[in-house]
Amino acid sequence: MTILVTAASGALGHLVIDALLARGVAPSEIVAGARTPAKADDIAERGVTIVPLDYDDAASVEAAFVGVDRVLLISGSEVGKRAAQHQAVIDAAVRAGVKQIAYTSLANVERSSLVLAPEHLATERAIAESGLPATILRNDWYAENYAANLDQAAATGVLLSATRGGRVSAAARADYAEAAAVALIGDAHIGEVYELAGDPLTYDEIAAAMGRALGRDVEHRDVSAADLRAALESAGLDAGTIDFLTGLDEGIAAGDLDLEDPTLAALIGRPTTPLVEVLRAARGSEPAS
Structure with a gap:
C-alpha cells in the first residue's frame, strides 16, 4: 500500500505525515506531494519520498500518482x-486506478x-461522479485560526465579532490530520462522509479561552456587521479580506460551523484538543497560574 499526501509541505500535510508514521505506516509507503519539494526536506529526512506536485501543473500531478494506491487530496488554498x-x-487518481481517495x-x-x-x-460531487472509492472528511474550522486574534486581544482585552451568539466547533489542525491518517489506513472508512468537529463554542467562550491563554481578561463584543466592517477598515485591511471576515461571521451567526458530532473524537480515539491548549501552543506560553 502506498499513500500519496498532496500539499504535504503545508501545515496540515506535515501533520498527516506525522500521524501516518506514528500509526505505524512505513516511510517507504508514503509519498509526499509538494509544490516546492525543498519545503518538505524535513519529511524526506524521515525516509518519506517527496515528489513535485503542483495542482496547476497537470504533468506533475500525473507523475505523482505512479505506484500510488491511496491519496489524500488536501484542498488547495x-x-x-x-x-x-x-x-x-x-482525474489523475482515476487514471491511476487508486483504491481510495480521501478529501x-x-x-x-x-x-x-x-x-x-x-x-x-x-x-465532493466530482469525486462522486468519478466512481472512485472515497472518504469525505468535512473539517470544521481550524482552532489555530484564532491565534491571529491573540495579539490584538492581548493589547486591547477585546475580541470583536458579529456572530450574534453563533457557535464554532473548531478543532486543532493535528486532530484533523490524525483523523485523515486513520481514514487512509485500511478499508473501513471507504464510502463514508464524516462531519468532523470539536466542541462547539460561542465567541464569549472563545474570548475566555484567549484570556486563559494570555493570562488576562478578554471580553467578547458582539457588534453589528456594519460596525465590524468599519473596525476592519480602520485596521487597514483590504476589501477582499474584509468581505471574507464579515461573511465568515455572518455564516457563523447562521450556524454554518455549529456541529455537535462526536465523530472526530471517535476516529482519533481521544477527546479533541481544547482551544486554550491550541492558543497556548501558538503563543508559546505556559498555562497561566
Whole structure:
C-alpha cells in the first residue's frame, strides 16, 4: 500500500505525515506531494519520498500518482481556482486506478453559506461522479485560526465579532490530520462522509479561552456587521479580506460551523484538543497560574 499526501509541505500535510508514521505506516509507503519539494526536506529526512506536485501543473500531478494506491487530496488554498485544481487530481487518481481517495472538505458543506463552500461541494460531487472509492472528511474550522486574534486581544482585552451568539466547533489542525491518517489506513472508512468537529463554542467562550491563554481578561463584543466592517477598515485591511471576515461571521451567526458530532473524537480515539491548549501552543506560553 502506498499513500500519496498532496500539499504535504503545508501545515496540515506535515501533520498527516506525522500521524501516518506514528500509526505505524512505513516511510517507504508514503509519498509526499509538494509544490516546492525543498519545503518538505524535513519529511524526506524521515525516509518519506517527496515528489513535485503542483495542482496547476497537470504533468506533475500525473507523475505523482505512479505506484500510488491511496491519496489524500488536501484542498488547495487559492479560492476561485480550487475546483479545477482538485479536478486535475481526481482525474489523475482515476487514471491511476487508486483504491481510495480521501478529501478534506468543509463542515455542513451542503447547506453552508460560507464563500468557501461551493468549491468544496463541487469537489465532493466530482469525486462522486468519478466512481472512485472515497472518504469525505468535512473539517470544521481550524482552532489555530484564532491565534491571529491573540495579539490584538492581548493589547486591547477585546475580541470583536458579529456572530450574534453563533457557535464554532473548531478543532486543532493535528486532530484533523490524525483523523485523515486513520481514514487512509485500511478499508473501513471507504464510502463514508464524516462531519468532523470539536466542541462547539460561542465567541464569549472563545474570548475566555484567549484570556486563559494570555493570562488576562478578554471580553467578547458582539457588534453589528456594519460596525465590524468599519473596525476592519480602520485596521487597514483590504476589501477582499474584509468581505471574507464579515461573511465568515455572518455564516457563523447562521450556524454554518455549529456541529455537535462526536465523530472526530471517535476516529482519533481521544477527546479533541481544547482551544486554550491550541492558543497556548501558538503563543508559546505556559498555562497561566
